[in-house]
Amino acid sequence: MRADPEADVEPGVRESGVREPDVRESDVRESDVREPGVRTHRRQDAVVYLAYLALSGWVTGRLWLGLGDRMTDGGKGGNEDIRLFEWYFAYVARAVRQLENPFVTHLQNMPDGVNLMSNTGMVGLGVPLAPVTWLAGPTVTANLVVCLALFATASAWYFVLSRYLVASPLAAALGGALCGFSPGMVAHTRGHLNFIAQFLIPLIIALALRMREPGRHVRRGIWLGALVAWQVLIGEEALFLYFVASGVFVAGYALLRPREVRDLVPRFLTGLAVAAGTALVLLGYPLWLQFFGPQSYHTVPFVSGHGADLASYLATPQLALTGSQSANVDLALNAAEENTFYTIPYVVLAGVVAIWLWRSTMVRALVVTAGVLVLLSLGKTLEVAGHHTGVPLPWRVLAELPLLDSVLPARFGLVVGTILAILTALGVDAAMAGLRASEVGGSRVPRFVAGGLLLAVLLPLVPRPVPTIPVGFPVPDFVTSGQWRPYVRDGRSLVPIPFPDVKDASGLRWAAVTGVPFAVPGGYFIGPDAEGRGRFGPPPRPTFELLSAVAATGKRAEVSDADRETARADLAHWRADVVVLGRHRHVDALRQTLDALLGPSRRVSDVWLWDL
Structure with missing residues (x-):
């Protein structure tokens, strides 16, 4: 494959016009060249791989x-x-x-x-x-x-x-x-x-x-x-x-x-x-x-x-x-x-x-x-x-x-x-x-x-070092210590706030660093829409949109009785047993909105919790 021979190229000559050395097989014994050549090749390879x-x-x-x-x-x-x-x-x-x-x-989802x-x-x-x-x-x-x-x-x-x-x-x-x-x-x-x-x-x-x-x-x-x-x-x-x-x-x-x-x-x-x-x-x-x-x-x-x-x-x-x-x-x-x-x-x-x-x-x-x-x-x-x-x-x-x-x-x-x-x-x-x-x-x-x-x-x-950032807020001790387990039954989900999606997947990290022991609604993925075409995440539900807006803006949402009824239906769809709010830049606005939706929260370990 090294030489791409053309019909009009003289044998022994590269396509660039440079003649390769003419070495007959009878000129040297195989034992004279194979081992030194292999060792040289391996040394070259090692140097390149280390570089x-x-x-x-x-x-x-x-x-x-x-x-x-x-x-x-x-x-x-x-x-x-x-x-x-x-x-x-x-x-x-x-x-x-x-x-x-x-x-x-x-x-997930x-x-x-x-x-x-x-x-x-x-x-x-x-x-x-x-x-x-x-x-x-x-x-x-x-x-x-x-x-x-x-x-x-x-x-x-x-x-x-x-x-x-x-x-x-x-x-x-x-x-x-x-x-x-x-x-x-x-x-x-x-x-x-x-x-x-x-x-x-x-x-x-x-x-x-x-x-x-x-x-x-x-x-x-x-x-x-x-x-x-x-x-x-x-x-x-x-x-x-x-x-x-x-x-x-x-x-x-x-x-x-x-x-x-x-x-x-x-x-x-x-x-x-x-x-x-x-x-x-x-x-x-x-x-x-x-x-x-x-x-x-x-x-x-x-x-x-x-x-x-x-x-x-x-x-x-x-x-x-x-x-x-x-x-x-x-x-x-x-x-x-x-x-x-x-x-x-x-x-x-x-x-x-x-x-x-x-x-x-x-x-x-x-x-x-x-x-x-x-x-x-x-x-x-x-x-x-x-x-x-x-x-x-x-x-x-x-x-x-x-x-x-x-x-x-x-x-x-x-x-x-x-x-x-x-x-x-x-x-x-x-x-x-x-x-x-x-x-x-x-x-x-x-x-x-x-x-x-x-x-x-x-x-x-020549590349520069790739820029890096901290992974974000630490995963709550409530999650890493396993304190969540009494609150979540088999086949049910834990709802991390903010709701996991393409714009903020920190909730997925809660599950990832603990070995994915619990299910979460939403997430960052491509799935089908109503016509079978790909879209990021599931079709949004009203409670997801309401809480995502609060997480993005830091403004507490005005909650109506219809919003509370919708939240109950959405949480039932997600098979949610517990809603958990950890550290967040807009934690107060999120907690106040969730209190209005689901009732008063409880402080458990280092999170706010709504036991459903």
């Missing part, structure tokens, strides 16, 4: 200032995502311990429950990390995922690049870093753990490409199917984005090299058929739940319109060394969705590499793929630097198709970043080969100059 781990520690270092006391700052409106993942990890750990169904639960396969339950990481959650709690698990996901994704891309695409260790290490620590990946650390855990995707791509080799199709197909199934249980939207990108790449490659692809089709089909069968066996039940099970939905209409601004591809990301958290804020949906921020120098560098290595079929196919993905990422209409041009784009039609109707188009920009990283790695690899061939008398000046230029181009992409 990635150090970089990941640099990016996430603030999370560990107080173990379990801080979380990534998602920016305006984005801090509830981490609390959601904490709840997921806590619930999956509970499911493992008690042998419950990890894909569906009634401990009582009594209807939540379909975790239709959400981002991350069962594929929650299960193996269950011991961490049991021992250290879900906050530590979530922070550990943020740190290790960046490291593991960069390491996986380095492994694939160094084994299959480039000869230079420097090129592979740089490419892996640009993939694992791309601006989009670093941005998604601010709340979207399912998008930064991409360490299986490069392995899936490499294994799929190895299907063109003769033999072992069944074994490779089984491994491929197993990896695909695991990635689906971690984050299937990221896998879907790369699936679309891979389809575009294969189509482009087939148009450029039809004879080669035609000859390889039987091998690919055999291996892919085995992989598909394996994945379906492993995912049959979870996928049925996702698309046809309780609380499933068929579309997410509120995401398909969010396309990227074309100018964002040349913008500097907020979390880069040269970036600013106050700049370019209008070019992305929010701070965690900077999927397309790659800076002018980096885009120019990738363009120069593409022109230089244009003879390579793989490079041309990568450029075509990047162009298609950029077009898809722009959404339904073209927007440039905040200006809505009104020019219609293909996504206007594609967004109506199944599966695509639930995709945020701007996220295709994440895969564009991977393509830019691969092009950069290919360019550095070709440059290193050219410098080795052109150096005379051991001069290092050319390498020094080239390295300086590369550093100047990539420096704006």
Whole structure:
């Protein structure tokens, strides 16, 4: 795979025009080179992996200032995502311990429950990390995922690049870093753990490409199917984005090299058929739940319109060394969705590499793929630097198709970043080969100059530490000590105030840090509306809206007899046994409103309580 041979390229010559050394197998004995070469390779790998781990520690270092006391700052409106993942990890750990169904639960959104396969339950990481959650709690698990996901994704891309695409260790290490620590990946650390855990995707791509080799199709197909199934249980939207990108790449490659692809089709089909069968066996039940099970939905209409601004591809990301958290804020949906921020120098560098290595079929196919993905990422209409041009784009039609109707188009920009990283790695690899061939008398000046230029181009992409915030008010001792247990019967719920929802999920954290021992109404999830379309949270009930308004404004609500009757009906629907109010910035207004709705409260431990 390293050499992409062209019919008109002389044997022994790279496509960049640099001749590779002609070494005959008879010139050296295998025993003379294998062990030293393996040891050198392993030392190089170890150094690269340690560098990635150090970089990941640099990016996430603030999370560990107080173990379990801080979380990534998602920016305006984005801090509830981490609390959601904490709840997921806590619930999956509970499911493992008690042998419950990890894909569906009634401990959130009582009594209807939540379909975790239709959400981002991350069962594929929650299960193996269950011991961490049991021992250290879900906050530590979530922070550990943020740190290790960046490291593991960069390491996986380095492994694939160094084994299959480039000869230079420097090129592979740089490419892996640009993939694992791309601006989009670093941005998604601010709340979207399912998008930064991409360490299986490069392995899936490499294994799929190895299907063109003769033999072992069944074994490779089984491994491929197993990896695909695991990635689906971690984050299937990221896998879907790369699936679309891979389809575009294969189509482009087939148009450029039809004879080669035609000859390889039987091998690919055999291996892919085995992989598909394996994945379906492993995912049959979870996928049925996702698309046809309780609380499933068929579309997410509120995401398909969010396309990227074309100018964002040349913008500097907020979390880069040269970036600013106050700049370019209008070019992305929010701070965690900077999927397309790659800076002018980096885009120019990738363009120069593409022109230089244009003879390579793989490079041309990568450029075509990047162009298609950029077009898809722009959404339904073209927007440039905040200006809505009104020019219609293909996504206007594609967004109506199944599966695509639930995709945020701007996220295709994440895969564009991977393509830019691969092009950069290919360019550095070709440059290193050219410098080795052109150096005379051991001069290092050319390498020094080239390295300086590369550093100047990539420096704006070096990430800064991700901002963090305290996890919030401590979970009440009433909850952590188990004092709540006499008040809540089996099959009933505890109502934390403020009511858990997408704007304030602190009530979910009460359950998460205690291992999800009790059910709560509402929550942060996507479920079906009356027509089966996706919506955030359950359809709002009057009591929820009344209490949410008080929590947001701090103004006590005027309560009528009709409000009291409605509250009794809502609490009966939620199967509530007790309402609990902990520390809150508007605790007085909330307590006075609840007293008016439910009668006088009692102070128990460190909470106000209404025993129903």
